[in-house]
Amino acid sequence: MSVVSASVVSKICIIATPEALEKAQVWADFFKCPVNPANSADFFFHFHVEDGRVYVRDQEKRLLEIDFDKNHLDYERKGHRGKNELIAKALGVAKGYRKVLDLSVGLAVDSVFLTQLGFEVMGVERSPVLYALLKEAFARTEKDYLKSYQLYFADSLQFLKENKGKLAVDAIYFDPMYPHKKKSALPKQEMVVFRDLVGHDEDASEVLKEALTWPVQRVVVKRPMHAEELLPGVRHSYEGKVVRYDTYVVG
Numbered sequence: 541m542s543v544v545s546a547s548v549v550s551k552i553c554i555i556a557t558p559e560a561l562e563k564a565q566v567w568a569d570f571f572k573c574p575v576n577p578a579n580s581a582d583f584f585f586h587f588h589v590e591d592g593r594v595y596v597r598d599q600e601k602r603l604l605e606i607d608f609d610k611n612h613l614d615y616e617r618k619g620h621r622g623k624n625e626l627i628a629k630a631l632g633v634a635k636g637y638r639k640v641l642d643l644s645v646g647l648a649v650d651s652v653f654l655t656q657l658g659f660e661v662m663g664v665e666r667s668p669v670l671y672a673l674l675k676e677a678f679a680r681t682e683k684d685y686l687k688s689y690q691l692y693f694a695d696s697l698q699f700l701k702e703n704k705g706k707l708a709v710d711a712i713y714f715d716p717m718y719p720h721k722k723k724s725a726l727p728k729q730e731m732v733v734f735r736d737l738v739g740h741d742e743d744a745s746e747v748l749k750e751a752l753t754w755p756v757q758r759v760v761v762k763r764p765m766h767a768e769e770l771l772p773g774v775r776h777s778y779e780g781k782v783v784r785y786d787t788y789v790v791g
C-alpha cells in the first residue's frame with residue numbers, strides 16, 4: 541500500500557445501517573477500520589454502507605459516490621463520435637487495437653467510456669477507498685457491458701512488474717493526477733474528496749517508464765492541454781480543447 545493509501549485508511553471509519561452490517565464488516569476488514577465507532581466524529585472520512593448504496597463523506601459532509609447507472613459523473617455519454625473520439629484514435633482503434641489496460645481507474649469515467657466505445661478494458665486502482673467504491677459500483681450496475689470489467693487493487697508500478705507478458709493487452713492507458721490542474725470535469729465537492737483520497741501521483745513517470753517496457757502496441761498518457769510531457773518520446777499527440785492524449789509507440 542502506498543504512503544497516501546496508508547494515511548487515508550487511518551482516517552476512515554465505516555458508518556453502516558443495521559441491515560448492511562455484514563457487508564460493512566467486509567470493507568472494515570479490508571480497510572482495517574472500525575464500524576460505527578462511538579467516536580466517529582474524530583474520523584476524517586466516513587465510508588457509508590447502506591442497503592444498495594455505498595458512498596464516502598468527509599468531515600465537511602462533502603460526498604463522493606460512484607454509481608454507473610446515474611449520470612452524475614457523465615458515465616453515459618450520449619452523442620459520442622465512436623471511433624472518431626480522440627481517446628479511441630489515440631489507443632489505435634483504426635489499427636484494430638481493442639484490449640486496454642487502464643493504470644489509473646480513479647472514478648472510471650474514462651474506463652467506462654472506453655468500454656462504451658467497444659474496448660475491452662481492465663483496470664488498476666491503488667486507493668483502497670476508490671477501489672471499494674468501484675468494486676461496489678461494478679457489482680451493482682445494470683449495464684451489461686460493464687459486468688465483465690476486471691478491476692485490480694494494486695499499485696500499477698508493481699502490477700506492471702509482476703504481470704509483464706502475462707496479460708493479452710494491445711494498449712496501455714494512463715491518466716495520473718496532475719498537480720497544477722485547476723479545471724476538472726468533476727463537480728467541486730467530489731473533486732475535493734477525490735483529491736484528498738488519492739493525493740498527487742508523484743511516481744507517475746516511474747509508472748510510465750515501466751509501461752514502456754511492456755510488449756504492447758501503444759501507451760497513451762492523458763495530460764492537461766498545456767502540461768509538459770510526462771516523459772520525452774511522444775510519437776503523436778491527439779489534442780482536444782482541455783486535454784490531450786500523448787501516444788508512445790513501443791518497440
Ligand SMILES: C[S@@+](CC[C@H](N)C(=O)[O-])C[C@H]1O[C@@H](n2cnc3c(N)ncnc32)[C@H](O)[C@@H]1O
Pocket residue numbers: 643644645646647648649650651664665666667670694695696697715716717718738741743747
Ligand atoms: C486523475 S485520476 C484518473 C481518473 C480516471 N481516468 C477517470 O476517468 O476517472 C488518477 C487515479 O489513478 C490512480 N493512480 C495513480 N497512479 C497509480 C498507480 N501507480 N497505481 C494505481 N493507481 C494509480 C489514483 O489513485 C487516482 O484514482
